[in-house]
Amino acid sequence: ADQAAVNVNLWITPQDANLDPTSGGLVIFTAKPPPGWDFAQFNTDTERVMEEILRPTNFANVTVPYKENRAVIFDSALFHRTDDFRFRD
Numbered sequence: 001a002d003q004a005a006v007n008v009n010l011w012i013t014p015q016d017a018n019l020d021p022t023s024g025g026l027v028i029f030t031a032k033p034p035p036g037w038d039f040a041q042f043n044t045d046t047e048r049v050m051e052e053i054l055r056p057t058n059f060a061n062v063t064v065p066y067k068e069n070r071a072v073i074f075d076s077a078l079f080h081r082t083d084d085f086r087f088r089d
Helices: 039-044 046-057
Strands: 006-011 026-029 061-064 070-075 080-082
Touching: 026 070, 039 046
Parallel strands: none
Antiparallel strands: 006 070, 026 061, 026 080
16 A cells, blocks of 8 residues: 555566566455554555455455556555566566
8 A cells, every 4th residue: 555546557568578477457446444544554564464354355456457658546545566478577
């Protein structure tokens, strides 16, 4: 989660550099931090986030696959992470 209204992720790396086309995207969880939590709490206390917020939702998420020239725009309050990836050097 971030302290902004909206996040924009833009992927410009060529598609053929992604050595595993099933990876490399963005995992956006459907859960948000509780009211009153600050940036440090939801970005550093990962064990608490996992146990108290994400696990009860069964880690519900939308995984957006990597694709060259794709922009992903989403609510910054949602927990998110980069998917596992393997790109060539």
